[in-house]
Each structure stands twice: as structure tokens, then as C-alpha cells.
Amino acid sequence: MKEFIKEFLKNFKGNKYFWAGLAMTGLVLILAVVGYFWTPYSTTQMSAAERFDAPSLRHLFGTDNFGRDIFSRVMKGVGTTVFISVLVVLCSGAAGIIIGALTGYFGGIVDEIVMRVTDAINGFPSILLGLVMITLLGSGSHNLIVSLAIVFTPSYVRIVRSEFIKLRDADYIKRARLMGVGHLRILFVHILPNIFSVFWASVMIGFNNAILAESGMSYLGIGVQPPDASLGKMLSDAQGYLITAPWYALAPGLAIVWIVLGFSLLSEGIRRLQE
């Protein structure tokens, strides 16, 4: 046992991916949480005197076309983006588990129908599908979460379903069934824990995709509505000032890269740990 813990710790220590990812993601989370309660400046307060100030000690990332502090807005924007992405992953992940488990385990005509529907959804590019959803539901962050969750659900359904199909005829499940264990208990107590590692990997990838999708939608002006800060919207506002105020575009852009990179490193690190 002692050996095992030693081995585990050694794995941890040597795992650069994990630590780099943890540091980057940790910073993001700290910024997001702090930004929820406190930002150096108000994120919406405008100041005519301080329009397009270059990055300085006073304004770390400079100011935008309304004289708002970009660092504060990035803090808030990171929080919004991460919050929306987490909710999207939670919703679509949960829906994916339920639908995938039922269809994979029971099969039959319902399985066939659900699979064709997910095929249909997968057939569209995700941004396009999100756009359609937003047009139907109306813009705003609530609807953004709902529509992105719908867009991301099929990928989880497929993964969960294939794992359930693999396991539903395994010997230990057959035995459990013979012993009279109910279907629900088999689904969620006997099979679900065994597909966790596969599911976790897809959640990690899904989270990054959700962040990019959220930024993309806000960039197109259909996600978070101004004057609330969001990274995508900031990017789209900033593109008109690329030459005169490059810091305006770089700040939210680098923030998105930072989040995605950090999380990718973290998930890679965790994957290596599991091995």
C-alpha cells in the first residue's frame, strides 16, 4: 500500500501537464470567482476621459471605446464564459447519460429513432445549429445555455450509448439480472460507474468546445447581451479598433486561449494519471 501511494505521488510530481494545467485553470477560476464579487473597476461604468487608454498600471489591460476597464471586463467575462460552459456541460452531460443509458441498454425501435435524431443534429455545424436555436428561442444567456446544451447532447449520447451496449451483455450484468436486480439499479449502479473514465474524457473535450462555442455565439452578438461583459462580444467589439487599440482585442482573445489551453493541459494530465 505504501508503495502504491509513493508511486502515485511520483506520478503526480512528474506530471508537468497536470501542474501547468492546474495552475492555469486555477488562475482562471480565482479570477472568475473574485470577479463575481469584486472587480478593480465597475465593468459598465463609462468614462469619456479615459477612452482607449493603453495598458498601464492603472488599467492593466487598458480601456475600451467607452473608457471601461478591460481587465475588469475580462474578469467578468471569464466568469460568465466559464459559468455558461459549466452549465452547458452539466446539462448536456446529464441528458447524454440518461438518453444514452436508456437507448444503449434497451435498444429497439426507440434507440433507432433517437440515434437518427442525433445523426440529424450532428449533421449541422454546431454554431449554425446554435444560431437556429437562438432564433427560435430568442437571444440572452439563458437561451444560449439551453441551445448549446441541445447542440452538445448528441455527442454524449453516442459515447454513453456505445459503452452501455458494450456492457449490457457482460457476465456480471447478466448475473445481476438473474438475481432479480431492477433495470434502473443495473443502469446507474452497476454500469454507470464503469464507463466513468471514458465519459470523463469526453466531458473534458466538451468543456473546451463549450467555451469556444459560447465565445463564438457572443461574438456573433446572440449570446450575452451588452453592456454585460463576455469574451466573445468584447472580441467582436474590438475588431474595429485592431490598429488603434490592439489591446482591446488581445485581452479577451488571450483570455480564451488561456482558458482552453489550461483546461486541455489539465485533462491531458489527468488522463496520464489514470494510466
Added chain:
Amino acid sequence: MRKKLLSYLLMAFLTMTTLGGCAGGTDESSGDNSSKEPVYGGSVVVGIQQDIDSLDPHKATAAGTKEILFNIFEGLVKADENGNLMNAVASDYVISDDGLVYTFTLRDGIKFHNGNPVTAEDVKYSLERVSGLLDGTVLISALSTIESVDIVDAKTVQVTVGSANTELIYSFVAAIIPQGSGEDAQADPIGTGPFSFVSYAPQEGIVVAKHDEYWQKGLPYLDEVEFKIINSPDTALLNLQGESIDIYPYLTDSQANELQGSFQVLSAPSDVVQALFLNNAVEPLNNVKVRQAICYALDKDSINEFVAGGNASLIGSAMLPSLKDYYVELNDVYGTGANPEKAKQLLSEAGYPNGFELEITVPSNYAYHMQTAEVVVEQLKAAGINAKIDAVEWNTWLTECYQGRNYQSTICGITCDMTPGYLLNRFQTESSKNFINYQSAKYDEVFQKAQSSLDLKEKAKYYSELQQLLVDDAGTAFIQVPPITIAMKNNLGGYKFYPVYVQDMSTVYYTE
């Protein structure tokens, strides 16, 4: 790994600072090409903000459509760049002393784009079509007062109207089209303007070509003009910089600053009245005190500063300051600065001591209105009004807000023609353009008096009364007349600003 990462970050930081250092280096003042010799020929691409709602000049309602159709169609008279009328299809006209009979003499040798000369029959057909004499449908409401159109001889047309109105002559800018062509106008519009219609692709744009037999000798200079629809103002800016469009007429102040030096950036007052339009028929905006509170809460000075760089004219009511004989300075009623205390007090008197939720619908293709909305939201917050922006597409805005009147408040602009009555007309209770649902019996009454008055002094008095009524009732929170700022390639010249909402391409030319 950590080292690598650090060096990446450092690189990013360095790029940021060096790029930042480049900014502000190119601050030459924009060149004025009016002194250079015009060259004939060439084609330009003009960026426009929205799709065309109809190619039929009598049925088009959106200002963004009319500004383009100005190049294709002409009326008996048309606007010039000074806000006066000039003769177009008519070479002369006489109005009888009682103001009831208009006699138009047609211009010699004027031809339609299809090569046919303009006849008295064409004029009779066009005027009867817009006034509803043809099939009972009135297409231009101001001209519904026409009682008969008579052909005196081949070159003379006499129009008899039901009631005298000194402003009616301005409505004869209505397009003259070939007899019987109304049905086809949507597919193949034919007019007498400097450019003839070539093609139109929905969501893409419209192409027009030089009308070789245009009656104004020497015009137009260009062989072809393409009006390209660009829904996003940011994309428009990139298109300008990438040189896929040559002229873009709707810049915000900060966009204009971005383009200074590499483009000619020209600016003039527009004919647009921008306001936070309040739907008088919905809770809580049906309460006059709430509407007044909103007027007090707005800080128009800083809106002007943020969005127009201080170049806008602030207004208190629905009238352009350029219509000097009729404009009344009403900025003092609610002040041009913010007065959140007064606003809060009015709100609690109205029963909203804790403010309320306000939704501001904004057409997202208009950067100017979007930016104004962002500033307004911030200002309303200080008065306890929790506003939120709902950015919608132009078509949604047109159907939901303007036609459907299904909105709480909206920021946009309404345009004016050369008459003061045009702006004030829409606030009559029964007007089809009264999208804010303003209701005032007094207003309707005074407006009728103003319309029928033949004495200009008296008319001006009624019009000032109307402006005062609108402000006192806080029918809507008027903000400003924004400047119109255009960017044009350096080798172009001759662009003319009009006090009406048009893009006249006939005088634009290349200098090399």
C-alpha cells in the same frame, strides 16, 4: 514546459506593446478632393446597412431603401443638396393662388431608362397610382388629397387637390414611372434617375448602371455603382480596410477615428432624429411620469461625447435644428445632463420607488444605435431603471417593433424630408407610422390646424405648439440628430451631403 509557456506569454506581451506603439502614428487630416479634376467612368461599391424592402418606389417605406432608389427614380421635383426643391421631370410648375391647382410643365427630351420619352400619360398614371385614384389603394398618404390629374396637352399636367397645403409640393418628389409599369416595378424598376437598375440579389445588394440619356448634362460620372448590404458595422469596417467597398456612409465616431488618414472621412449633420422611443401603450410606459423620469435620467451630453465625438446636435423634440423656421429649442425641459434625483422622485410618484425593468430593442446592424443603447443602459441604472438590451436583426425590428408595435422601448432613428410636417405627422393618434402609440387629442387637433393653415407664420406657431406638446407628454425620449460620417477612398471625390436621407452617387467621381 513551464519555461516554454512563459516565453510564449512574453512573446504575446511584446507583440501587444509593439502593436500598441504603432497606434496614433497616422494622423494626417483627410484630403479634400473637390479641387481635383473629375474623370468619367469607373465603378464604386457602396456599403449599405440593410436590405431593400421594395424596389417599387411607391411602396418602399424604409429610409434605407429610399436613399438608394433616389439614384434610380425622380419625381416631378426633387431635393437638392441645400434642402430646396429643384425641377426634375417637370421643367416648371405653377401653383394657383388658392393652393388647389398645380400645373406642371414636363421637361423637353427627358427619357426613361428604357429609352422611351416621359409623357403626360406617364405622369398621370404615376400620380394616380400613389394617390389611390387608380385602384383605391393610397400608396403615399400625403398625396391622397389629390382629386384629379388632368392632361392639358402633351407637355402639361394639371393636378387638383382637395385641400390647400403649403407643404404638399414637397410630396411631388414621388417617382414618375412609365404608364402601366407598376406591376413590374418590383422585378424591373424603370425611372428617369441618373442610374438605371441592373440587378438585385436579396441580402446581397443592388447594382445600378449609368443612364446615358440622363437629362442633367455631364452626370453621372460613374459607369456603375454597386450597393452592397453589410449587416455588421464591424464587417463594414474590415471591408473598407480590405478595399472591397469604396464608400461607407454610416460610421461611428470611433470608427471614423480608426480610418482617419487612410480614407477621406467627411461629416455633416444628418436628417435623422434619434430617440429612445417609448411604447406609450405598454406598462409602465403608459404612465407619463415614468416617461418623464426616463427623459430626466438621460445624459445626452455624454451620449454625444461617447457616440458622436461631440458632433451631434442634441434635441428635445421631433424637429431638425436645420429647419430653422420651425425648430424650437426645447432641451431645457429635461436638461441635457442627467438628473437621476428628479427621475427617482417621479418614479416613486408613479408608484415605482424601486425602479422597473426596461427592455430596449435595438437593430443590431446599426452600430450607432447599439453604442447609444449601451450608454443609455448605464445612465438609466443611476435612476434605478434596470434596462437591458435586446439586439435584433433589422427585419425583426421592422416587423416586430415598427409595424407590429410589439416592444417596450427601442433606440433607432426616424428620418425627415424637407418639410417639418413629415416628422410631426407620425405622432398623430391614428397615423400608421405612430409606432410609439402616442395618444393626444390636443395634438391631433393642432396638427390638423397646422396642415390646413396657409399662413407660414401661423403654421410655424402650430408646429412649435406640437413640439411642446410632445415634450410635455414625454411622448418619447428624444436624444440627438447624429452627424452622418462617411469614409471614401482617397481617389474619389464629389460626394454631396443632403439634408434628406439619400445617397446621391451621380456626382461622385474618380480623380485619377
